[in-house]
Amino acid sequence: MQHCGLYINYFFLSEKENLCLYGFPSEQWEVNLPAEEVPPELPEPVLGINFARDGMQEKDWLSLVAVHSDAWLLAIAFYFGARFGFDKADRKRLFNMINEVPTIFEVVTGAAKKQVKEKSSVSNHSGSKSKSNSKARAPEPQGRQQKALQAKDEDDELDEQEDDEHGETLCGACGEHYGTDEFWICCDICEKWFHGKCVKITPARAEHIKQYKCPSCSNKRTRP
Incomplete structure (x- = not known):
């Protein structure tokens, strides 16, 4: 325009x-x-x-x-x-x-x-407000702090284990490692993982797929 x-x-x-x-x-x-x-x-x-x-x-x-x-x-x-x-x-x-x-x-x-401009001013205001609230918050009891730290450590361990498992996963098409910021899809037949971009599948399209077959499994013909 x-x-x-x-x-x-x-x-x-x-x-x-x-x-x-x-x-x-x-x-x-x-x-x-x-x-x-x-x-x-x-x-x-x-x-x-x-x-x-x-x-x-x-x-x-x-x-x-x-x-x-x-x-x-x-x-x-x-x-x-x-x-x-x-x-x-x-x-x-x-x-x-x-x-x-x-x-x-x-x-x-x-x-x-x-x-x-209005959105930026609102975000700045909310940011400064959250900072002031964090400063004004009273210190928690020592026992509660220790429980919170223990729960956080357990969550971190679970996240590390999950990252290690995904880090070992390779794309069945390009052979590259798993990336946390990438969309992946698993073949329901061979159970291999693929980059969405490698098999041309988007998250929106994946929502409508009941059973996904990778290109290799789709091209296999049943033997007589």
Whole structure:
């Protein structure tokens, strides 16, 4: 949407036909004629976006363009969700992903920057508050401290054992060691572990797999 300002004079030419504002995965935007086929294959953006209402200021007009563009992007997202057979959980995940980024309207009006500043100030305030609370906390009895230390040592030992077990695990595809920050999946047939990226399985896709077969087990044919 940041490139829309370059097209303002072009938009306001009344002799132009009714145009639409299209967005592309490359984050580029283009003003063009609508699709000729009826109905179109994809949801179409608002027609006649290049005509501003009489007496409308440039800022208000750009905000209106942004609102229509947001509505079109939402229509595109849930159109593909329907085409790919998204269920309730997938649609909720898609909606949450959309909400993690600011809308075009928020970027154009400057509300996105304001939200970032507010979040940073809130996080700083909560951080300073937690520090002050930690300083004001009264010392615990010695017996309670010893129990807490013992429990912590036991947890650390369990974590070390678990890390040692995973550290010895090798990916059945690339042969690399297990990494705590990587997604792994186990084959239910040969019980070998694989990097998700090596077998092209994501955590979201793994949730819908009842029994996973690695590529090697999937390619094995039953002997007569």
